[in-house]
Amino acid sequence: MNFEPRATRKDIDGAFSNPEFFSYAVEAYEASKKKSLARDILDEQKKVLEADLVIFQFPLYWLSVPAIMKGWMDRVLCQGFAFDFPGFHDSGFFKGKRALLSLTTGGTAEMYTKTGTIGDYRNFLWLLQYGVLHFCGFEVLASQISYAPGLATEEERKGMVASWAQRLKNIWMEEPINCTLP
C-alpha cells in the first residue's frame, strides 16, 4: 500500500492549534480529538477500531520493524487515539483488543542466542511489545518468529507457513503473554 512513513505537518488537515510554533505531537493530539488528521491516518485508525486482533507481519530490520511500519506506528497510534495521560498500559485505549508480532528474520535462531554470532537478542521485541503495543492497551500474544526463511529449504519454508496456519486456527483460545519490562 506504500504507506507514507514520514510524520509531517501535512498530517494535520485544517488549521493548526498553534500556528506560531509547530509541534507535531501537540497538533496530532488536537487533530486526533477533532478527527482532522490526514485521510490515510483516519483510514488506518478505522481498521484498528474494527479489529479484535491486530497482527503485525514484518521482516526484522535492525532488530525492529521496517521504517514503513514504524511510520504506521508513529502516525496512526497518536495521543488521543491510542492513548492519553492518563490512559495507557492497562488503561490504554485498545484495552480488550489483542496484538501479535509475526516476523521473519535474516539470521538463524542460533545467531540470536547468547553464544551465537550476533548476540543475545532475546529481548529485542520488548520495546515493541511493551513500549508500543501494551502501552496502547493491547493484550499481546506470543510472537510468531520464522527464523531465516531466506536460508531455509523450500520444505522448511512450507513447514513455517504450516505451523503458523495451524496456530491461527486456535488463536482465539490463547492467553496473552506477561508483557513487562525485561
Add this chain to the structure above:
Amino acid sequence: MNFEPRATRKDIDGAFSNPEFFSYAVEAYEASKKKSLARDILDEQKKVLEADLVIFQFPLYWLSVPAIMKGWMDRVLCQGFAFDFPGFHDSGFFKGKRALLSLTTGGTAEMYTKTGTIGDYRNFLWLLQYGVLHFCGFEVLASQISYAPGLATEEERKGMVASWAQRLKNIWMEEPINCTLP
C-alpha cells in the same frame, strides 16, 4: 531533506542478481558491492565514509527513532557497506568512527524511571546503540538526552542547548561508552 524511508526494489539501480525472486537483503548486498544502489543511498553512504563522528539528532518516537531515520538506517546501513559476516561489532566496517544519539523526549526524565508514569525505560537506547551502531563498528559516545523541551520554559530550553554546545567543544576528548547488551 524528506529522505525516502521505504526500502523497495527501486533501491537497486540496474539488473537484479536474482530476477526470479526478489529479496531486498540479497539485492541490496549485491548492489552495495557493485555501487549500484539508488543515488540517494550512495549520497548518504558517502557522507558516512567521510565522517569521523556521526550525530543522530531526533525526537524520540515510540522509544526509538522516527520512521524517516529508521528508513535511513534500513536503506543506508546495508550489508556490504556497513557490515558483513564476518565484519560486525568490533570488526564492523565503521571501526575507528564514532557515533552518538542526541534526542529530545516528550516525557520528563522522571517519567522514564522505574517509579515514573511510563516506566523504567533506561535501556531503551541499547537496541540502537548496540544492535545498530556498534554492530556496524561505531564506537558509541554517551547519548545526549534533552528531556521534555516541549514542557520546559524558554530559559530551560536555552540551558539544554547551551549544555549540548558546551559538550560539543570537547567531544573529541570523550571516551566511548561500554556498549553491551543490557
